[in-house]
Amino acid sequence: MKDINQEEWRKLISTDENAEILDVRTPEEYDEGYIKDAKLIDIQQPQVFMDEVEKLDKSKNYYIYCRSGGRSSQACQILNQMGFENTYNLIGGFSKWEGEKQTS
Known part of the structure; x- marks a missing residue:
């Protein structure tokens, strides 16, 4: 795990062809806005989270x-x-995100 700031995040995402973005907030939080191309996997639903993570490409x-x-x-x-x-890990999370935001 590496903690990265927004500038590092944007730079890495733009050049990483192997990138996957995960939003681990609740569906309600996600509906208020999310980072483009993010897949929602709610960590507060432990069994669902683990089931979904097991499907991911390592x-x-x-x-x-x-x-x-x-x-x-x-x-x-x-x-x-x-x-x-x-x-x-995005330092400061979505609450500090200054980049493009999507809504449902």
Whole structure:
């Protein structure tokens, strides 16, 4: 796991052809806005989270965020324990995000 700031996130996402973005917030939070191309996997639903994570390709690079950085840090640690080698946690999360935002 590596903690990265917004500038690093945008730079890496724009050049990483193996990037996958995960939003680990609740569906309600996601509906209020999300980072483009993010896949929602709610970490507060442990069984659903684990079921969905098990379907992910371990060879990809996962860029993970939540509201403020706590849940995404936890998600990175879980993925690392499951054998995912490249996980990136967005420092400050979506609440500090200054880039493009999508809405449902």
